[in-house]
Amino acid sequence: MHEHRRGSRRSFLSWAAISSFCAAIGTALAGIIRLPKPAVLPGPQRIYKLGDPEQFAVGTRVKLETEQCCLFRDEQGFHAISTICTHLGCIIAVQEQGGFACPCHGSRFSESGEVVGGPAPTGLPWLEISLSVEGQLQLNAEAEVPRGTKFRA
Amino acid sequence: MADTREFIQNLKDTPRNLRASWLRLGKPPQSDRERSQATFHNFFLHLQSVRVHRNSLRFAYSLGLGLILTASFVVLTITGILLMVYYKPSTELAYNSIKDIHYVVPAGRFIRNIHRWSAHLMVFAVFLHMARVFYTGSYKKPREFNWLIGLALLVLTLALSFTGYLLPWDQLAFWAITIGANIANSPREVTDALGITRWFDMGGFQKQLLLGATYVGEEALIRFYVLHIVLLPLLCGAFMGLHFWRVRKDGGLSRDLTKDAPPASVLGRSMHVFQTSPSKTYGLMAIVRGRTPAVGRGPDGTVPSWPNLLWAYGAALMFTVAVSLGLSLLSDAPLKEMANPAIPENPAKAPWYFLGLQELVSYSAFMGGVGIPTIVLLGLALIPYLDRDPRGTGQWFGGPEGRRVAWKSALFGLASVISLLVFTVQLGWLRDWYPKIPQLMITAVNPGTVIVGIYMAWSLWVVKRTGSPRLAAIALFTCFQMGFVVLTLMGTVFRGPNWQFYWWPSQWPVH
Numbered sequence: 256m257h258e259h260r261r262g263s264r265r266s267f268l269s270w271a272a273i274s275s276f277c278a279a280i281g282t283a284l285a286g287i288i289r290l291p292k293p294a295v296l297p298g299p300q301r302i303y304k305l306g307d308p309e310q311f312a313v314g315t316r317v318k319l320e321t322e323q324c325c326l327f328r329d330e331q332g333f334h335a336i337s338t339i340c341t342h343l344g345c346i347i348a349v350q351e352q353g354g355f356a357c358p359c360h361g362s363r364f365s366e367s368g369e370v371v372g373g374p375a376p377t378g379l380p381w382l383e384i385s386l387s388v389e390g391q392l393q394l395n396a397e398a399e400v401p402r403g404t405k406f407r408a
Numbered sequence: 409m410a411d412t413r414e415f416i417q418n419l420k421d422t423p424r425n426l427r428a429s430w431l432r433l434g435k436p437p438q439s440d441r442e443r444s445q446a447t448f449h450n451f452f453l454h455l456q457s458v459r460v461h462r463n464s465l466r467f468a469y470s471l472g473l474g475l476i477l478t479a480s481f482v483v484l485t486i487t488g489i490l491l492m493v494y495y496k497p498s499t500e501l502a503y504n505s506i507k508d509i510h511y512v513v514p515a516g517r518f519i520r521n522i523h524r525w526s527a528h529l530m531v532f533a534v535f536l537h538m539a540r541v542f543y544t545g546s547y548k549k550p551r552e553f554n555w556l557i558g559l560a561l562l563v564l565t566l567a568l569s570f571t572g573y574l575l576p577w578d579q580l581a582f583w584a585i586t587i588g589a590n591i592a593n594s595p596r597e598v599t600d601a602l603g604i605t606r607w608f609d610m611g612g613f614q615k616q617l618l619l620g621a622t623y624v625g626e627e628a629l630i631r632f633y634v635l636h637i638v639l640l641p642l643l644c645g646a647f648m649g650l651h652f653w654r655v656r657k658d659g660g661l662s663r664d665l666t667k668d669a670p671p672a673s674v675l676g677r678s679m680h681v682f683q684t685s686p687s688k689t690y691g692l693m694a695i696v697r698g699r700t701p702a703v704g705r706g707p708d709g710t711v712p713s714w715p716n717l718l719w720a721y722g723a724a725l726m727f728t729v730a731v732s733l734g735l736s737l738l739s740d741a742p743l744k745e746m747a748n749p750a751i752p753e754n755p756a757k758a759p760w761y762f763l764g765l766q767e768l769v770s771y772s773a774f775m776g777g778v779g780i781p782t783i784v785l786l787g788l789a790l791i792p793y794l795d796r797d798p799r800g801t802g803q804w805f806g807g808p809e810g811r812r813v814a815w816k817s818a819l820f821g822l823a824s825v826i827s828l829l830v831f832t833v834q835l836g837w838l839r840d841w842y843p844k845i846p847q848l849m850i851t852a853v854n855p856g857t858v859i860v861g862i863y864m865a866w867s868l869w870v871v872k873r874t875g876s877p878r879l880a881a882i883a884l885f886t887c888f889q890m891g892f893v894v895l896t897l898m899g900t901v902f903r904g905p906n907w908q909f910y911w912w913p914s915q916w917p918v919h
């Protein structure tokens with residue numbers, strides 16, 4: 256093996272060979288990592304029609320299983336609180352004595368969805384309620400509204 | 409005519425010649441030379457050295473755990489391939505295909521039980537194997553890197569177990585995927601609190617990679633299926649090959665080099681001194697001490713691998729199969745109700761080996777699911793690089809002093825984790841006292857991080873008092889083992905509906 260002078264043609268060529276090899280491997284790795292990260296995230300569109308607003312009397316407090324939320328109606332209007340635990344995604348139980356409790360790791364929430372115990376990092380989000388064009392109550396479980404927002408039908 | 413006779417003669421001789429061409433030696437080995445040849449002329453056996461140290465064959469030293477792990481991996485591969493014949497990886501069909509395997513497929517229930525029990529055995533043995541290697545100081549030079557490969561195998565074993573119990577798509581599977589994906593998402597607990605999720609969303613990226621969708625469904629099941637049957641077993645097999653190869657290249661199983669070696673057995677006689685013959689290359693036959701071939705020294709307490717090591721292989725395989733078969737006859741692998749995305753089980757419990765983790769996660773998702781496991785793995789990985797003292801290699805606990813420290817640390821570890829749990833169950837934690845406390849405080853200070861801190865402090869105190877990193881390592885490792893055992897018991901026995909404390913499952917409220 257000869258020692259090549261710095262800046263000689265040979266040392267430049269071997270440098271170019273090694274860097275193109277590394278670039279090729281790097282590009283291949285980037286492609287391998289890129290594939291499993293989905294470009295389109297499949298999933299159901301979580302907008303639900305709940306029916307005529309008048310079928311929910313004032314004082315309603317009902318757990319909706321498909322919609323994964325708890326729907327309330329009081330004098331100020333409607334609001335819906337998500338029943339997906341903010342800790343690790345279990346479905347929380349609506350307690351008869353008020354408030355919510357998670358069966359998986361014991362997070363507890365107040366009637367308005369604030370954390371009162373357990374490991375949940377944040378409160379339960381309030382979900383957007385609106386009226387659809389045909390006059391049905393519509394829940395958008397993908398949109399959050401500030402806590403305390405109530406919808407008047 | 410002569411040609412025909414030769415043809416007939418060759419035809420007659422074919423069975424003998426076939427045998428001779430298949431078995432290179434042609435007959436069972438008689439002399440030590442033939443025993444060496446039987447090993448290194450065989451593709452499957454040449455991975456091991458032709459002579460094995462007597463100490464490596466001592467059951468009381470290795471407890472046969474590495475061999476049991478290998479045997480259970482083999483059993484799992486075979487039974488896994490059999491289960492794949494009937495299993496259908498689809499959310500619609502998976503549950504019923506497992507039911508078919510359980511109730512309709514001939515021997516299906518038995519094969520599934522064996523798969524499940526040998527998986528449990530593998531997890532159990534991998535913990536014990538790590539403890540054996542640690543307490544005999546076998547991670548020390550030149551075996552540091554093999555300790556790291558062993559850690560990778562520990563993680564792979566747990567990953568294989570986790571992805572395995574997701575596949576039946578029952579209630580356990582569905583909620584385990586949900587919780588697992590959200591643990592992967594839990595770095596958001598920190599990035600949200602710091603308000604940087606918009607720019608740096610590690611958690612969201614990991615969750616997307618695992619689920620492949622915004623919900624837990626077909627995409628997730630296929631991903632976990634591919635991990636379980638292709639990627640993780642391939643990685644596991646590759647790392648196992650590397651692990652075995654390093655065991656051999658690093659000089660076989662560790663042993664106490666300060667003690668005189670027992671006599672070697674050559675030609676059936678015990679020999680202390682080995683007369684070298686000038687025409688042979690002993691280094692290649694691996695009958696000399698040390699990592700590099702050195703001729704002219706004693707053969708150092710070795711015996712031929714054929715048949716001595718083969719008996720050990722056979723015994724480990726028999727033991728593994730016997731335990732898996734016995735347990736499979738006694739108890740069936742569980743299958744819960746079909747996955748129901750609307751209602752989790754109450755309580756939703758993982759298999760035993762993850763319940764310690766589940767207890768930690770019930771304090772803080774990020775710390776319990778990501779932070780503390782990372783700290784523990786990093787700590788384990790650093791052990792061979794922090795404890796460079798070669799003394800005590802190959803002795804249990806490195807001698808009587810280590811044994812004393814191990815006992816004290818076990819007591820300290822038990823006492824501190826139990827009192828911390830009693831405190832938490834009786835009095836609650838920060839949020840019960842200060843409801844408005846910021847989440848970052850709880851992420852940083854929760855029973856999980858407190859116990860890690862206590863154990864680290866104990867280990868620092870030991871190193872300060874004794875000046876020995878080895879004793880500090882023993883103290884820390886022992887404490888963490890006690891913590892693992894107690895947290896696992898806590899999650900398994902003492903946690904009931906809503907993850908509340910109960911003395912026994914019979915006290916759980918009935919719905």
